[in-house]
Amino acid sequence: MRILHAPVDINSAAWETSQVERSMGHYSQVMVFDEYFGCSYDYNLHFLNNNKIINFLNASSFFIKSLKKYDIFHFYYGKTLIPFPWYPGRRIIPILLDLVILKLLRKKIFFTFHGSDVRRKILFLKNYKNNMYKKVNFSDYLEDIFKLVRLKFISIFADKVFVTTPDLKFFIPFAEITPQRINLKNWEISSRKKLLKLKSLKSKVVIFHAPGDRQSKGTEYIIKIVKRIQKEGAFISFELAENIDHSQIKRFFDNADICIDQLLSGWYGMFSVEAMALNKPVICYLNKDLFSFVPWAKDIPIVNANIANLYDKLKWLIENPQEREKIGKMGREFVEKWHNPIKTAEKLTKLYEK
Numbered sequence: 001m002r003i004l005h006a007p008v009d010i011n012s013a014a015w016e017t018s019q020v021e022r023s024m025g026h027y028s029q030v031m032v033f034d035e036y037f038g039c040s041y042d043y044n045l046h047f048l049n050n051n052k053i054i055n056f057l058n059a060s061s062f063f064i065k066s067l068k069k070y071d072i073f074h075f076y077y078g079k080t081l082i083p084f085p086w087y088p089g090r091r092i093i094p095i096l097l098d099l100v101i102l103k104l105l106r107k108k109i110f111f112t113f114h115g116s117d118v119r120r121k122i123l124f125l126k127n128y129k130n131n132m133y134k135k136v137n138f139s140d141y142l143e144d145i146f147k148l149v150r151l152k153f154i155s156i157f158a159d160k161v162f163v164t165t166p167d168l169k170f171f172i173p174f175a176e177i178t179p180q181r182i183n184l185k186n187w188e189i190s191s192r193k194k195l196l197k198l199k200s201l202k203s204k205v206v207i208f209h210a211p212g213d214r215q216s217k218g219t220e221y222i223i224k225i226v227k228r229i230q231k232e233g234a235f236i237s238f239e240l241a242e243n244i245d246h247s248q249i250k251r252f253f254d255n256a257d258i259c260i261d262q263l264l265s266g267w268y269g270m271f272s273v274e275a276m277a278l279n280k281p282v283i284c285y286l287n288k289d290l291f292s293f294v295p296w297a298k299d300i301p302i303v304n305a306n307i308a309n310l311y312d313k314l315k316w317l318i319e320n321p322q323e324r325e326k327i328g329k330m331g332r333e334f335v336e337k338w339h340n341p342i343k344t345a346e347k348l349t350k351l352y353e354k
Helices: 013-023 052-069 097-104 121-127 138-157 166-170 191-198 219-231 246-255 270-277 288-293 310-319 321-338 341-353
Strands: 002-006 027-032 072-076 108-113 160-163 205-209 236-240 258-260 282-284
Touching (some): 002 013, 002 052, 013 027, 013 072, 013 341, 052 097, 097 138, 108 341, 121 138, 205 219, 205 246, 205 310, 246 270, 270 282, 270 321
Parallel strands (some): 002 072, 205 236, 205 258, 258 282
16 A cells, blocks of 8 residues: 655644554655654655745645655545645645545545544533633634534545544534554663662652643643642652753653643543653543543553542552552553554454455
8 A cells, every 4th residue: 555644743643643554565754844852754844944835836746746655545534635835924724625636536535633623622521520721712612613613524535534532422423533642662661660669668759741732731730739749848849841852752751750641631541651650659630521432541550649639649640659650561551552553453464455
């Protein structure tokens, strides 16, 4: 098979899948509009370095060439190969008319959505008392309409639509779940990391949190609870990492005893996957209403906490180092079983062939 993954790579999902597909003997490549968070790729159109017209022309040229090179087109983050040349700021609004051309040429089309590319604020506010969105303004209504219209258009042409987390099925009920994937070779537990387990019980317990967006992660709640526990005399330290290059995050994970992901969206993200891969216990809010969507729900070794019970759950982990070690070990085993890109690539290639 001749496969193209494009034009955005979130958490290296496209690249890791493509690498496995190559090892299976397929011609698989990744194209990105630009590099974000150190993603890997075969082609980079460098959108951020050029003006909008040049971006449009470069993307159109790549699209024309791709018609001969690939039979399967797997798109990510709701974007396709040809963006509209006049987009506001850095936001790229796709024309999506390239989907019509691909369909006429009998190319296979797949989409993977990751989160904010399909999540609609209004639905969140209606259904969840505590969530990542505090209010809705006029621009949010327009954004929600755009996402809905885009999804309707995409669903007409896509052979299959995927989401990486079950909470997104609330917005795309017909989507199939392909979990976040991680290259475990890049997240091996080194001897130095193993030595961290032998730290003296007198050492401070290090709590690590790295929000991409404070509001969506419930960061203010986390800070409030940590300060409360510190005032009570607990021997802990808190590391908050923001706006850091992804290549630096391992250093924080190395030093961490407890990792906190999010308290509001209802499912764990790549931060949790990476932490678990390194034997770190994770605290995160998991909405139990979503458990029926995934076969691995019963195996998730994450300490489930929300803004109401974070204090109790966090204090319990701080006071029980043996539990931290036990949960951390279970996390690595869980990631090896459910977030291995080989399994996802095997599943995708079978669907590509249908």
